[in-house]
Structures are given as structure tokens and as C-alpha cells.
Amino acid sequence: MSFILRSTFALLAFAAAAGPQLATAQAPCKAPSADCIAVGDLQVSLSLGAGTRTNPVAGRDNIPLFVIPYLSYYGKRFFLESLEPGVTLYESDAHTFNLIATPGFDRVFFSRHDPQNILLPFAADAPSFGVQQEEQPIAVPAPHTTYLAGPEWLFRHRNFIGQVSALYEVTGRHKGYEVRAAASAPLIQSKQSLAINAGVTWKSAATVDYYYGVQDLYDPDSALSPFIKLSYALPLSERWTLVAFLHYEYLDSSIVDSPIVTDHEVVTGFAGFNFKVL
Amino acid sequence: MRPRVCTLAGDAATCNTTVHAEWRSPRNESLCLLIVDRPEVRRCWEDHQQGVYSVEVSFTEDLVVELRDPELDRVLASQAIAVIRQALLLRHKRRPPWNIF
Numbered sequence: 405m406s407f408i409l410r411s412t413f414a415l416l417a418f419a420a421a422a423g424p425q426l427a428t429a430q431a432p433c434k435a436p437s438a439d440c441i442a443v444g445d446l447q448v449s450l451s452l453g454a455g456t457r458t459n460p461v462a463g464r465d466n467i468p469l470f471v472i473p474y475l476s477y478y479g480k481r482f483f484l485e486s487l488e489p490g491v492t493l494y495e496s497d498a499h500t501f502n503l504i505a506t507p508g509f510d511r512v513f514f515s516r517h518d519p520q521n522i523l524l525p526f527a528a529d530a531p532s533f534g535v536q537q538e539e540q541p542i543a544v545p546a547p548h549t550t551y552l553a554g555p556e557w558l559f560r561h562r563n564f565i566g567q568v569s570a571l572y573e574v575t576g577r578h579k580g581y582e583v584r585a586a587a588s589a590p591l592i593q594s595k596q597s598l599a600i601n602a603g604v605t606w607k608s609a610a611t612v613d614y615y616y617g618v619q620d621l622y623d624p625d626s627a628l629s630p631f632i633k634l635s636y637a638l639p640l641s642e643r644w645t646l647v648a649f650l651h652y653e654y655l656d657s658s659i660v661d662s663p664i665v666t667d668h669e670v671v672t673g674f675a676g677f678n679f680k681v682l
Numbered sequence: 683m684r685p686r687v688c689t690l691a692g693d694a695a696t697c698n699t700t701v702h703a704e705w706r707s708p709r710n711e712s713l714c715l716l717i718v719d720r721p722e723v724r725r726c727w728e729d730h731q732q733g734v735y736s737v738e739v740s741f742t743e744d745l746v747v748e749l750r751d752p753e754l755d756r757v758l759a760s761q762a763i764a765v766i767r768q769a770l771l772l773r774h775k776r777r778p779p780w781n782i783f
Contacts, residue, residue: 433772443771478773485776492773500774509780558776567778586779601779633779651779 432497438597438637446682447476451647453676460655460667461513469674490556500558504569508550508582510615515546545664547615550575552582564589573611580611586631601633605653616662627656640677648675683747683761691768698740701763703747706732713758718746726752741765 433440441447455469477484481492483502490504552571559566564587571582586603605628612624631653638646651672660668683704688697703715707730714726715735725735739745745763750756 433774436770436772439775439777440772441775443773476775478775480771483773483776485778486781488778488781490776495773497774500776502776506780556776558774560774565777567776584778584780588777588779603779605780631779 441476441478443478443480445478447474447680448682449474449678449680451674451676451678453647453674455672455674455676457512457672458667458670459513460659460665460670462664462666464513467512469672472674472676474678498560500556502556502558503553504556504571505551505553505574506569506571508547508552508573508577508611510611511547511549514615545615548575548577550577550614563593578610578614580614581608582606582611596638597636599635601635602631604628604630609658612658616659616665618663622662624662625658627658629656629659630654637678643680645678645680646676647678649673683763685763686761687764687766688741689766689768696740696742697745697763697765698738699763700736700738701745701747702734702736704732704734705749705759712752714750714752714754716748716750716754718748728752 436442436445451472451474453470453472457467457469459466473486475484475486483490483492488504488506490502493501493503495501550573553574554569554571556567556569566585566587568585569583571584573580573582583606584603586601588599588601590597590599592598607627607629609624609626612627616622617624631651633649633651635649636647640646649672651670653670655665655668655670659665684702685699688699690697701717705713705715710729710731712726712728712730713733714724715733716725717723717737717739720739723737723739725733727733741763742765744765746760747763748760749758751758
């Protein structure tokens with residue numbers, strides 16, 4: 405049985421066991437909002453501001469963030485959130501089961517032109533040789549864009565939202581796995597909102613090796629990297645919202661021990677204004 | 683009279699439409715056509731057997747159109763344009779924290 409099928413059944417079984425304890429559902433959607441969208445509604449927005457994403461790869465510049473587009477469409481079953489398409493298998497106020505596809509994240513550190521790096525078009529790529537190891541230059545790899553696919557389970561309990569996804573690389577580059585788990589809770593819920601997210605990302609050895617391995621020199625294990633994120637929003641008008649976020653990820657030693665990695669963490673921050681186009 | 687129904691989709695709050703009203707009688711009539719609570723909308727006919735009237739209106743609740751005598755004392759006929767709000771089907775958005783927003 406394929407990984408996607410096995411992990412789908414595993415998540416369903418876990419949800420069935422844990423479901424009754426989580427059965428106090430979040431309030432149902434009653435109107436379009438930041439958390440609820442009308443079926444068939446296309447939302448397009450653009451965030452304009454200033455931010456950066458630090459780059460743990462040796463010899464690579466930090467990634468500036470100036471213009472961040474966002475697209476969201478939810479049909480009855482199909483949905484698309486920017487670069488992530490998916491299909492909803494089941495949805496209630498307490499639980500949602502989706503099948504999703506999502507781009508492999510780590511390529512953003514190697515290519516400025518990765519679709520997940522949204523920046524002004526004049527930014528140039530850094531050179532591909534940037535690491536010196538005992539006077540022998542090590543070629544920083546140029547990984548391809550990859551897509552991972554698999555099941556996703558979201559569960560809602562009052563204001564708390566948890567999500568778990570089990571993903572497999574389906575574009576044939578490394579055939580590795582990723583498991584993502586996170587929880588979010590609101591800290592401020594008034595005209596302005598402040599939410600905290602915390603979670604972990606587990607990457608299989610094959611995934612870590614594709615990005616951070618060095619042939620004949622470094623053969624990594626799997627990696628478990630935790631993160632925490634704060635997100636702030638203050639609507640200013642019907643179309644304009646002040647937005648800011650800070651995301652901190654602590655990289656597993658399996659990634660950091662790679663000779664092409666020089667930082668133990670990735671910090672992403674942005675502050676600006678979001679304009680609702682549609 | 684048309685339309686008979688105005689459907690509000692999504693988060694639309696107001697119906698904006700042109701009301702077409704038409705009356706006929708086998709004998710000459712003197713009467714006025716008006717819209718309830720819209721004093722600016724009134725059209726009167728004297729010794730006519732038929733009449734047609736069109737007017738652009740905006741409304742958020744059911745609109746009642748009446749035919750009355752010239753003194754506006756008696757209601758001879760009335761019809762309503764119903765406002766129906768289309769039920770929105772809503773879903774929770776995902777908002778995964780790995781994404782920027």
C-alpha cells in the first residue's frame with residue numbers, strides 16, 4: 405500500500421481515537437472572515453512591506469521579502485492556497501481531512517527564483533561554490549523544485565487549532581518524507597489579532613540528504629526541527645490590514661552538521677500592509 | 683410586474699433593479715401607481731385603460747407596489763417584490779503556519 409494511503413489511514417485511526425476528546429468544536433463559520441471563506445469565493449491579496457528570511461546555507465545571502473502575494477480559493481471539495489492545492493475528504497466544525505500537495509520548502513535557501521521566494525525581480529542568485537573544506541571547494545547543490553503530497557488532519561477545539569500532515573515527495577527527486585505538526589492559539593482576539601503557532605517538522609534522511617548532503621563527505625540522518633511563530637493583524641479599512649509576523653525555526657543537528665550549513669536557525673520576519681485585491 | 687424576486691448573493695446588502703409595472707382594465711380608469719414608503723415614486727393616469735411604468739429602485743427589504751384611487755385612499759391592487767438572501771456555504775480556511783500567511 406502506498407505511503408499516502410498508509411498515512412491517510414493512520415491519521416484517520418488516530419483522529420477516531422482522539423476525536424471524542426476533541427469533540428468540542430470551534431464555533432462554526434457564520435460569515436466570511438480571516439478564518440472562514442465562502443465556497444466559490446476567490447481571495448487575492450498583496451502584502452507590501454519589509455522583511456527577511458535568514459539563510460543557513462554557507463555563502464548564501466539572506467532572502468529579502470518585499471512583496472508577498474496570497475491567493476485563496478475554496479470550492480466544495482477542491483481548494484488552492486497560493487502554491488498548495490488540495491481536496492477535502494471530510495469536514496466538520498471539529499475535524500477536517502484533506503489530501504494536499506505542497507512545495508518542498510528547503511529549496512528557498514538555494515534558489516532566489518524559487519516560487520516560495522517572493523521578492524523584487526532584480527535580486528540575483530548567489531554563486532554556486534561557497535564552501536571551503538580543507539582547501540577543497542564544495543559545490544553547494546542546486547536542488548530542483550519538488551512537490552510533496554499526502555494527507556492532512558486539522559482539528560479544532562474552542563480557539564485551539566492543531567494540524568498534522570504526512571507527506572511524500574512525488575516529483576521523483578529524492579522520494580523522501582516529511583511530517584509536519586503544529587498547533588495555534590490566539591493571544592489577542594479583538595479588532596487586532598495576535599496568534600501563536602508552535603510545531604515541528606520531521607524530514608527523512610532522504611529529504612535531508614537531497615538538500616544538505618555532500619557526496620562522499622556527509623550522509624545525514626533524518627531531522628526534527630521545532631519552530632515557533634507569532635502573527636499579528638490589525639484591519640485598517642475594508643481592504644487594508646497592518647500585518648506582521650516573526651517565525652523562528654531551530655534546525656536539527658543533522659542539517660547543521662552539513663558542511664554547507666553554517667547557522668543553527670532560520671528566522672523570518674516581515675511587517676507591512678496587506679491589500680485585499682479580490 | 684417584474685421582477686417578482688430579488689436574490690442577494692454573497693455579502694451583497696442591497697437590491698438594485700428596474701421595476702416594470704403594467705396594468706390593464708376593460709373600462710377607463712383613473713388611478714395612481716406608487717411604491718409603499720417611497721413618496722417620490724408615483725405615476726397617475728386619468729381615464730386610461732392601460733398603463734406602463736418603469737423606475738429604478740434600490741431596496742433591502744420586500745418592496746410593495748400598489749395601485750390606488752387618485753385620492754390615494756383605497757388600494758385597488760398590490761404586489762410585492764420579495765428579497766431573498768442566498769445562503770452562503772462557508773468553510774474554515776487552513777492557514778498552515780509553514781506558509782508566510
